[in-house]
Amino acid sequence: MMETNLSNGMNDRSYSRFFGFVIVMSAVLFSFSSCLEGKKEEGVKTAEALIFPADAKASSEYNTGDVYVSLLKESGNTMIAHFIFKPYSRNFWHYHPDAEQTLLVLDGEGYYQEEGGEKRVIRKGDVIVTPPNVCHWNGATPGSSIVCMTVTEHAIENHAVQLRAVTDKEYAN
Known part of the structure; x- marks a missing residue:
């Protein structure tokens, strides 16, 4: 063709x-x-009101605190995931080999940081595009859960390289 x-x-x-x-x-x-009208808990709609409930607890091997996930698409070369990070929770420093990731904040308030950059507050409606191979982390603030969706193009076998936990000092600064 x-x-x-x-x-x-x-x-x-x-x-x-x-x-x-x-x-x-x-x-x-x-x-x-x-979204359906729902009760608010910590500024986030309850699971009954979410279109894609994230009810599977994410592995503590790559997350700190209570993180819930629902994989909406993981076949082919695109992964779409829905996450709920409870207050204080976050994922580990990681990067996506040769793949861009788009993070859509659907509700709540959280943090996002790229290696060497300032930690920034992210809120409902924010869209963060992380370039390929850029080390980063994200998670909830101490006072709020955060609901987000990620869209990542990736090699079939390796969508993320996990590095290390975000320390309490890094989280607090």
């Missing part, structure tokens, strides 16, 4: 891939914007 280069420099294949990603993300965001 012959590919056509478009005026913006993208070929048919990359344009189709980009357009498909935009459609999927638009549908996901629309779905979350129409």
Whole structure:
């Protein structure tokens, strides 16, 4: 099949891939914007009110505190995951080999930090794009849970390289 280069420099294949990603993300965001009304606990909708409840506890091998996850898609070269981090919880320092990750904050308040950068507060509506091979971590603040979704393109066998726990000092600073 012959590919056509478009005026913006993208070929048919990359344009189709980009357009498909935009459609999927638009549908996901629309779905979350129409969440059911639910009781609030620590500023986060209860599991009954979430479209994608994250009810499986994530491994303590790569997380500190109470982290819950639901893998929405893990086949092919794209992983979509839904996370709930309870107050004080966070994942380990990690990076995604040769893959970009998009983090969508759906509810609550948390932290995000890239290695060598300042820890920053993230809130509902924030979208963070982590470039390939950039070491980072994210998690909840002491006073709030955070609900987020990640979309990561990855090699089938290795979507993340886990490094080490975020220390209490790193978390507090």
